[in-house]
Amino acid sequence: MTGSAVTTVPASASPTDPCLSALSETLGADLFVQDEDARAACLRDMTGNWPSGAQAVARPRSTAEVARLVKAAAAQGIAIVPQGGNTGLVGGCAVPAETPALLLSTRRLRSIRAIDLHAPAVIAEAGCILAEVQEAVAAHGFTIPLGLGSEGSATIGGLVSTNAGGIRALRHGVMRNQVLGLEVVLPDGRVWNGLRTLAKNNMGYDLKQLFIGGEGTLGVVTAAALRLVPASRQIETLWLAVEDPAAALALLGALRTALGDLVTSFELIQRRGVEWGMAAVPGLRVPDSGAHGWFVLAEVATAATGLPLRAAVESALADVFEQGLALDGMLAESEAQRRELWRIREAVVVGKAAGKPSISVDVAVPLGQVPAFLVETEAAAAGLLPGCETLGFGHLGDGNIHFSVHRGANDTERFAGTAGAIAAKVEAIALRLGGTICAEHGVGRRMRTALADALDAAELDLIRAVKRALDPHNRMNPGAVIEL
């Protein structure tokens, strides 16, 4: 989480901006982070691309304190940049150095306010770490159906504000689908209590949807009511080699025909990624006969105790082998083996980062367009940077492929010169295929300009109209998502 990035951190905890000083005096110094290391950690961007110039970091302990803070900042005309676990990849909580802004960390809003076993739902404050909330609800046999690599550091507020995705979206949807209600401190400091736990509700426009994925530009999410689902009591994990992405798609279709929506995850991994993972993570065990170009890591699960899942999966597996959709592979025989298979996927991420410099995009395309996307982007990258290596892997079940282009050998200069053009080209291909260039990492500051270029005028006007209506003075995370 710390990264080795070069960041600009102001030298002193005392804000030099007179407005911020006044704010600190009004509200009390204990609302602000005094410890230099803690402050630096909040201001450091994990990608290293977005050093934050915020002069002060506030850590309120309650919704009431957030409200006081936002109200006082509004009175002084000070901008606020909310921050959760600071695990974002697009500079969503970075503050340009020239702006007298306050970084508002939600990390001390840590209470799990209620677990309703009937709804079932959990109400957790914004600063709660996902893994902690999962642990609390697991004690009652439930889970929040969201699976993320960063669950040990990502906060509920950040997950809501970025509408996080992850590896279980295929079956359960993204964060938006888990949110039943929100509590939000509005830009004028008022608290909107929308913490409902209802499956059906149409009391006016569904306001919570604006704050989900709103990246803190419309208000500060201070708590969320999230739906729970019964924890899986049976899990089957498959590792399968396939001919190509089109075969992987057909395999997904066959598994869903046999097993319905019990298919929870369906990840595609290019051989190259597995090889890089093996190089980077010693002792990694990969079921591999050495001949196939693509792998699928799939999981099938159910909370039901009354269904013989294992037998159904074995039968489905026999069918997909018989049909030639899967060429090789295995079904995990134990929880330990299941973890080993997932370690391969984690190793791909490690191997990718450990290897040659690369550029990544955060795209998704309609499911049926994934094969075309991979063919077209590989060709485009090869055209722009001969000798480069491309890697396609990720959430095939969501059409959400983490595509990256890696520098070839001895190619430092040419790579630096074309990386931006390659990313733009790949994103253009995704858009042309009906896809998105902000799939699950958000817009932040990194994607703001590209987003403005990608959307048509009517949509941009709507986004601006909403922003101006809810935050007329542009004080909530200004510069993220949209430029006014």
Add this chain to the structure above:
Amino acid sequence: MTGSAVTTVPASASPTDPCLSALSETLGADLFVQDEDARAACLRDMTGNWPSGAQAVARPRSTAEVARLVKAAAAQGIAIVPQGGNTGLVGGCAVPAETPALLLSTRRLRSIRAIDLHAPAVIAEAGCILAEVQEAVAAHGFTIPLGLGSEGSATIGGLVSTNAGGIRALRHGVMRNQVLGLEVVLPDGRVWNGLRTLAKNNMGYDLKQLFIGGEGTLGVVTAAALRLVPASRQIETLWLAVEDPAAALALLGALRTALGDLVTSFELIQRRGVEWGMAAVPGLRVPDSGAHGWFVLAEVATAATGLPLRAAVESALADVFEQGLALDGMLAESEAQRRELWRIREAVVVGKAAGKPSISVDVAVPLGQVPAFLVETEAAAAGLLPGCETLGFGHLGDGNIHFSVHRGANDTERFAGTAGAIAAKVEAIALRLGGTICAEHGVGRRMRTALADALDAAELDLIRAVKRALDPHNRMNPGAVIEL
């Protein structure tokens, strides 16, 4: 669908308002409904409570025609009231007689533009009837996971605009959860093309959410991209007698433990409702030993071919009988028997309408509060109108009980005098229990004042801010949802 309501329909197809006349001349008379009966059908409200005073009814044939119409109306300052299947219950497409407004029927936007078998998704225009779209996608083995009594007349546009619920929301969510993308004609006549079919997308705020459940107050939905799920290949239907609503809740929990999220519907019916249904629908066959106060109609289904559903349901059923959660009941042995069980539920609706005058509310409460809600509301109704009969039935799985209070014998006058107070009291109880007073029928004009009373100032301000931002001249369905 026609009802016997007394409605006020203008005598002539030619609008007397000069602005409307001018509009008709500009756009061509063939865009407007000339046939008097067809026009009257659009202006008639099925509840009889909301005669529409609109002088003209336009039926554009394409999104481009809707755009022309909205633009021309905007230029003339004419308000527009969009209408789909005209099956609403809250006066959402009624126009006050004094307003020179245009009723815009989407019924000629009838094209199913695409069925994407990979996504899987369907793109259907607003005027398509739900049942027709279901038929089209069923040919490919899919379904839109929404079940409604009005599926033969409700349109896609209306379902989106009211965020319809129904009997399959327990498992699959409400209409909002089915919408992947929308095409909307904005109040200025521009077209927003948001017809995406992506599982993950965060390109700015999720604008479609405002139009879903927006009841046409922010724009005219002209087409929707809806997610599909594989059609059920195995369905098991259960009719069970239970002690009381609390036992029904425990039964739901037990079924979900055994069968996971394969439980698709879970309807609660009070004995009284079944008896009224039997009186109103001759030949209705009800499995009933005559002793129990409440019934549950539940359905468990899967698209999976590889799971032995019948055996799992039988085993679960044995368990709930052993635990005493179900007292009596049966599992449908054939498709014919399954239909018979669902006919009981339909008969309750018929019996309820055929009996003594009643008032109904559209409430939902958090699932665990359903038993308290039923106890409290029955007591409240008895207190306000001694001798009345109450009926609780509906979507227990969503906390969405259709609660009604029926006049006692020889009680016409007292009923008329207290009906409003009873409804208000029941709604107040729902709100106090953390519920909603607009669960699945929308706000329309009927619930507008009650909604304004129910929401706090911050939420009302947000709703007004959104309305003003997107429809600054208040020309889209003015008077529905919120008063500015």
